[in-house]
Structure formats: structure tokens, C-alpha cells
Amino acid sequence: MTIDPHTPAANTRPITVIVVDDSRLMRRMIASGLEAGGTIKVVAEAENTTEARQLIRSLNPDVITLDVEMPGMNGIDFLKKIMELRPMPVIMVSTLTAAGTDVSLAALQIGAIDAIQKPAGRGDVARFGAALRDKVHLASSARIQTRMAQPAAAPARLASPRPVPRRTAPLAGRRTGRPELIAIGASTGGVRALTHMLEFLPRDTPPIVITQHMPETFTARFAARLNGLLPHDVSEASDGEALVPGQIRIAPGDTHLRVQREAGRLVTGFDASGPISGHRPSVDVLFNSVSTTVGAAALGVILTGMGRDGAAGLRAMRNAGAYCLGQCEESCVVYGMPKAAVELEALDEELNLAEIALRLCEFLNLQPAMKSA
Numbered sequence: 001m002t003i004d005p006h007t008p009a010a011n012t013r014p015i016t017v018i019v020v021d022d023s024r025l026m027r028r029m030i031a032s033g034l035e036a037g038g039t040i041k042v043v044a045e046a047e048n049t050t051e052a053r054q055l056i057r058s059l060n061p062d063v064i065t066l067d068v069e070m071p072g073m074n075g076i077d078f079l080k081k082i083m084e085l086r087p088m089p090v091i092m093v094s095t096l097t098a099a100g101t102d103v104s105l106a107a108l109q110i111g112a113i114d115a116i117q118k119p120a121g122r123g124d125v126a127r128f129g130a131a132l133r134d135k136v137h138l139a140s141s142a143r144i145q146t147r148m149a150q151p152a153a154a155p156a157r158l159a160s161p162r163p164v165p166r167r168t169a170p171l172a173g174r175r176t177g178r179p180e181l182i183a184i185g186a187s188t189g190g191v192r193a194l195t196h197m198l199e200f201l202p203r204d205t206p207p208i209v210i211t212q213h214m215p216e217t218f219t220a221r222f223a224a225r226l227n228g229l230l231p232h233d234v235s236e237a238s239d240g241e242a243l244v245p246g247q248i249r250i251a252p253g254d255t256h257l258r259v260q261r262e263a264g265r266l267v268t269g270f271d272a273s274g275p276i277s278g279h280r281p282s283v284d285v286l287f288n289s290v291s292t293t294v295g296a297a298a299l300g301v302i303l304t305g306m307g308r309d310g311a312a313g314l315r316a317m318r319n320a321g322a323y324c325l326g327q328c329e330e331s332c333v334v335y336g337m338p339k340a341a342v343e344l345e346a347l348d349e350e351l352n353l354a355e356i357a358l359r360l361c362e363f364l365n366l367q368p369a370m371k372s373a
Helices: 026-034 049-059 074-085 099-112 122-140 190-198 216-229 283-293 310-321 337-343 353-364
Strands: 016-021 038-044 063-067 092-094 115-118 179-188 208-212 234-237 247-249 258-263 265-271 297-300 323-327 347-353
Touching: 016 026, 016 049, 016 099, 016 122, 026 038, 026 122, 026 208, 038 049, 038 122, 038 297, 049 063, 063 074, 063 122, 063 234, 074 092, 074 099, 074 234, 092 099, 092 122, 099 115, 099 190, 099 216, 115 122, 115 234, 179 190, 179 283, 179 337, 190 208, 190 216, 190 353, 208 258, 208 283, 216 247, 216 347, 234 323, 258 283, 265 283, 297 310, 297 353, 310 323, 310 337, 347 353
Parallel strands: 016 038, 016 063, 063 092, 092 115, 179 208, 179 297, 208 247, 234 247, 297 323, 323 347
Antiparallel strands: 258 265
8 A cells, every 4th residue: 555655644633834925815825735635734824924923822833834025024024033932834935036035035044944936827826735735744844943053263173073873984095185176965944054054164165066955046046145145256056167266156946066077177067857866956966976076175065954865975975085074963954864874874974054164164274254243
């Protein structure tokens, strides 16, 4: 007998959700889509944040869906209040506009679990409902991070590695010189994690390449937000671009990013093949390319996310001599991808985000960029 992983046992209660949106039509569409699978129950709908606050207090739902554009207190301000006073999983629902995308990214950096765009038309409603159900299921079991760990005051160094379970013996062929490239993979919770970790890295790093599971319309805006926050040159990757120190390049949504070598230089490459492990861009595609192109001259990092994407690629990097770090369970929103890397013995260390940044600075012989209070 085949069992749907989203179908609860008879004695398992459904996931409870409050839908917050000022449009009655959209509230009904969201509620219908959520309840279509039989595993989620919409316990209330709110048309403004005042009503939502009262309903959250009285009903204590498992998950909230929140419109980014609300009358009175907007979605971002309301999300900040939730995270300060009553932290719980929140999924942002936005319009298909640049402004809606920017607000959604701001929400993810504050602590929202995920974001989804409203359907563009009638034909998109079924896809929207299915995607939102998946996000609610994931959010209901996510770990809410109310505060990010901070490193000690400069000069900050880690006294000794924190070995991961079942760590293998040190691999031969480890490079001792300055790394040529840093490759990072992330998924759910990754927007906030990446922002926090990268803020501690000074500009004079080797080039950094990132695959973050994210819709096509989000990646360029995310890169632009990071470019305004960081001293690095941050942008969405372009095909065939030479990688130089001080750069951060993010895989475009719906396109695999690879690293290759041309005329002795590291350059980006795109791959339009199908999804890997359900993802395009795939972290495994990036990491596998780094393992063959850069080998022991690379550093690998895998952060919070659902599933196993990136674990096999990170193992290939470690087998090629790269030093590989993973985000520890306590600091992950979803301890899926790092856990899979542990199981494959793909990690040298598990650390929280600030510690990962410090460890990278140690490898690069750089002083961490300390954030202001």
C-alpha cells in the first residue's frame, strides 16, 4: 500500500493555520487550497493585523500565512512583532511585483520560514495551492530562530574544531595554501542564514558562489539586497563570467550554476538540464563542479534546508580534498541538508553561522568584519 507522506494517521491532528489577507477572495482561495489535501485546517481568517493579533492569541495556530501588503500595520511590521512577542512559523504571500518580492525577501531575513507568490491567473490556482500546502507542512516542523548567534569581539578565533559524528580520518591531499573559491548551498531558512553569515566576512575573500533554492523572480532581488548590505560585489551569476576575489555570485532561479576553468581562470557556467533531487538550481550540481574544477583549493559550506540536495556534492568536494563545513542542528531552521551531509561523512565540522564565518576567516587568514550593535 502506498502512503502519501502528507496524509496523517487517523489519530494525528491536522496542522492549524490562520490566513491573514485584506482580500476576502484571496483569503478564500488560500483557505481552499490549504484544506484540499485534508491534512491542514484553516481555523480562522483575518482581514487586518489587529484582528490577526487577537486570533493568534486565542487560537495559537501552528502556522500563519501573511499578506505582505496590509492596511494599517503592514506585513513586515506585523512579522517583526510576531518574532519579538510570539515567535511562530510564518509564510509570506506576495504579489508578482518587484516590490512584493523585495518585501518577501525582507521578511525572510527577519525570520519568515518561506514566501510564495500569489497566482497570476485562474490557471495557476491549483499549482499555488499545492505549493502552499507543501510550504505549510514544512513550516509546521521548522525550528524558529529568534536570535542569531554572535561571535566574540575581535580578534575572534575558534580554539578547536567541533568534529561531527562519525567523522572519518583526515583525508590526504588537503591543500594548505589560501583557498581559491568558497562554495555555499542553502534552502529553507537560507536567506536569513546567508545574510547573517556573510556579514562577518571582509571584502577580500576569494570568490564565493552560492546556490540557494529560490524562485526565479527572487534571486536577482536577493543579490541586490545583499549587494547593499555587504562590502562585496554581489550579483546574480551570469554565464561565462570570470570569478575574482571580492565577488559573490548567486545561482539564478531555475538554472543550475557550475564552476569551470577556462584559460587558467575560474568562470561560471550555466546548465539548463532538468531538476536534480527536485531542485533547479541544485546545490549538488554546483558542488560537483567545484570538486572537479577546484578540488582541494575550495571550501564548502552547507546550510539550513529541507532534503538532501548538496550532501553528495559536498562529499565529492571533501573527497577531492576541500575542507567542508555544515550548519549545526541548533541553528538550522530545517536540519535536513546538513544532516544528510553528516550521514554521508561529507563534513569536517558542524558549527553555528557565526562560527562558520570565523572558521572561514581563519582559513583565509583574515580578520572578521565585526557587525555594529
